[in-house]
Amino acid sequence: THFGFETVPEAEKEARVGKVFSSVASSYDTMNDLMSLGIHRLWKDHFVRSLNPGSRAASQDQAWSILDIAGGTGDIAFRMLDHATNVNGDNLTKVTISDINPDMLEEGKKRSLQTPYANSGRIDFKVGNAEKLGFVADNSIDLYTVAFGIRNFTDKDVALREAFRVLKPGGVFACLEFSHVDSSLFNAFYKRWSFGAIxxxxxxxxxxxxxxQYLVESIERFPTQKEFKAMIQKAGFVTPGVGYENLTGGIAAIHKGIKP
Ligand code: SAM
Structure with missing residues (x-):
């Protein structure tokens, strides 16, 4: 049942990724909840809390400019605006939600109507490829987030260099992604679940x-925590502390990098 993805030409791989997400856009939430037993919501909450968006936004020029890449249906973006507003009393921080797939963004736009941010000027949507962020100026972003997206990028190093380019000096790259379980006993259960049940x-x-099946295999192929940290450093980022945080035994991990 293996796709043999390594031998698939890049263009076709891109098309396949597009098709995967077009076909899941509507059932996306149900599937995430079922596959992760609801835990993805806790990971996302923790991710956003750890970034503390809007924490120094006392005035317009201190408001954060956030770019949520592979932002899909807006899950991370809405959480960040909620956090900025409700925790930090910041009504100025803005998020651009970008995704390569227009169907996902359409779903995000629809969902934004159920949030306070729909006509606030605090969110906008841009169809775009993480590897070619031509619509974002150099040194213009305070926080770049990517949640459960980078795994699908054709050239992750190129995407990381684009992240580096658009961030301001001192700006933060933050990635939440499936990763690798560190205990072999837990891993045995986890593999059974992911390859069997999902x-x-x-x-x-x-x-x-x-x-x-493709999603499960793409998780398996994704670099380990340490390998991915090395890729972030190669793009020019400084990685504070250990550079990553494991969630639920390494099923997911948060990586952060700072542009010096
Ligand atoms: N960030 C959202 C979340 O956490 O719920 C959505 C994650 S979804 C699993 C992955 C998203 O990555 C999809 O919406 C897909 O269209 C997008 N994607 C895949 N390749 C991309 C690329 N090269 N550039 C931008 N987005 C991409």
Whole structure:
């Protein structure tokens, strides 16, 4: 059942990734909840809290300019604006949600109507590829976030260099992504769950086994925590402390880098 993705030409790989997310856009939340037993919500909450967006936004020129890449349906962006507003009393921080897939962004726009931010001027949506952020100026962003996105990028090093380019000096790159479990006992259970149950849930709930099989395999192929940290450093970032934080035993991890 292996896709043999390594041998697939890049253009076709991009098309496949596009198709995977177009076919899951509507059932996206249900699937995330089922596959992660709801835990992805806790990871996202923790991710946003750890970034503390809007923490120094006393005036317009101190408001954060945030770029949420692979922002999909807005899950991370809405949480960041909630945090800035409710925790830091900041009504100025702005988020640009960018995604390569217009269907995901459309779903995000629809959802934004249920938030206080719909006509606030604090969110905008841009269709775009993380590897070519031509619509974002150099040194213009305070915080770049990417959650469960970079795993799907064709050239992660190029995307990391683009992140570095658009961030201001002192700006933060933050990534939440599936990663690698550190205990072999826990890993045995986890592998059973991901390779056994997830494609099956995909088949039953979304009517699409292959897309979810692909997702599981893409997690397996993603670099380890230490390898990914080295890639972030190679792009020019400084990685504070250990450089990453494992969530739920390493099922997911948060990586951060600062542009010097
Ligand atoms: N960040 C959201 C979240 O955490 O719920 C969405 C994550 S979703 C699993 C992955 C997203 O990455 C999809 O919306 C997909 O369209 C987007 N994506 C894949 N390749 C991309 C690329 N090269 N540039 C920008 N977005 C991309």
């Amino acid at each position: 494609p099956l849930i995909g088949q039953v709930v979304a009517g699409d086994r292959d897309s979810y």
